Amino acid sequence: MESKSPFKSDILKGKVALLTGGGSGIGLEISRQFGKHGASIAIMGRRKSVLDSAVSYLQSFGIPAIGLQGDVRKQEDAKRVVELTVKQFGKLDILVNAAAGNFLVSPEDLSPNGFRTVLDIDSVGTFTMCQEALNYIKKGGPGRSSTSGGLILNISATLHYTASWYQIHVAAAKAAVDAVTRNLALEWGTDYDIRVNGIAPGPIGDTAGMRKLGPEEISNKSREYMPLYKLGEKHDIAMAALYLASDAGKYINGTIMPVDGGLWLSRPRHLPKDAVKELSRTVEKKSRNAPVGVPPSKL
Template identity: 75%
Template sequence: MESPFKHDILKGKVALITGGGSGIGFEISTQFGRHGAAVAIMGRRRQVLDAAVAALREEGIRAIGLEGDVRKQEDASRVLEATISHFGKLDILVNGAAGNFLASPEDLSPNGFRTVMDIDSVGTYTMCHEALKYLKKGGPGKCPYKGGLILNISATLHYTASWYQIHVASAKAAVDSITRSLALEWGTDYDIRVNGIAPGPIEGTPGMRKLVPDEMTSRTREYMPLYKLGEKWDIAMAALYLTSDAGKYVNGTTMVVDGGLWLSRPRHIPKEEVQKLSRVVEKKLKTSNNGLPSSKL
């Protein structure tokens, strides 16, 4: 799909995207590059990084791949230093690295719970912490009057509750809290904007393949107000908005991009039955109010 944004909306910017070699992260990397940014992607699998960088460079995008684990402070520091060494600065940090799998609480070990917390929440904070000196106004290679941007990829699982996702819901709740706290403190002290995106079910992603079997996809669509799955492009467009000057006054918010799914519930009564019940109630109201229509009550 054609982007609604100008092709140079991120011209001159440098972005580091964790988990940027596949899925939503790779689409964000691609769209950032197509809109003028230089891109560094961080991940744990060298083969995935190399393939992603090759694809980006084929489009003429300036890109590098840096191997590292967001849970390790030394890896975070090394990757950030390498990004600065290669591109000279850092304007945007996208925390997209995440872990997920289905498990009921009684079958989920504390170690499994901790692993997801470490990748999603501790990893997000670690990257933010190590990036601060490069993102704050007056940092290395920065304009002295303007800070950088942080974008954290979250979810909506913790807004209510989700089956078999207690570990991820807990981790993403922490991510949202990190987003708000850093937006308050670093926005005030360093002019850094911090926001998040909470994607819904996005087709063609590793997450959908792991969490929703093919035979369940059609049922998932039935529960969605827009009756369709999202695309990776949808998340990347939200990321462009939040990291560009179009979103320059947005700070501390997590944008839900899920087609309204988190608001929805299965229909317990078919619409036709509801209409029948409504007519019965309307008739009773008219009778009990001496013929006055309900609109006059």
């Protein structure tokens, strides 16, 4: 059963959104929800077959949608896709950077080229798309008012908040994405009235990321460490994106919103819950019976 949106269906009416990685997974669900709430959608991706399928899917909901083939690592592709979006829809209000690369690998087995590839897609690609979109989403840009700018939304992760096994390349890339988000929020928020925010998803079911990183989904043992005891849904990320893209989030700038059920805070229990009270009593009793004051010298 599909989850319902808590937002009014017209909160993005008249908006135009361009999404990289918008043809599958989280990006496609954000595209769909933006479209169902009034936006016109352009999605960018490398594979034409995926784009064609995604556009047909979006159009089946009555969403005005186009697919534009391109690689975020190539500046000429980024420039062309942004220009074609504006040519088709007359303006650009929202840029969502959801294109990403990922695979499991130990640091000693990761080649510099593999490390560089993920940074190029996630970090450099995000910056390149932002830079090419700037003139269209800044206040006074084509199709925009002279008093307000648009929104950039970068899809990040929580891997780099602490550390993650076999994800050094992605952690480094997402840390860079977060830095780009905060710096552009400061500079472009000040100069061009552009809000720049991020969303950091946790493990989301039915996505390529989960199929790559947890082929059997998450084991029951791992699930016990999750504060909400469940995987997230693509719908959860799309709702967070809707909030940030709507007027409800109009004063939010420079924020990276974790949407992971609190997983990044979680650690395995080192003590069963039913043993906490007994241990606490024992510790308190020892504390009360311990001598108070400066210990006597042994000299």
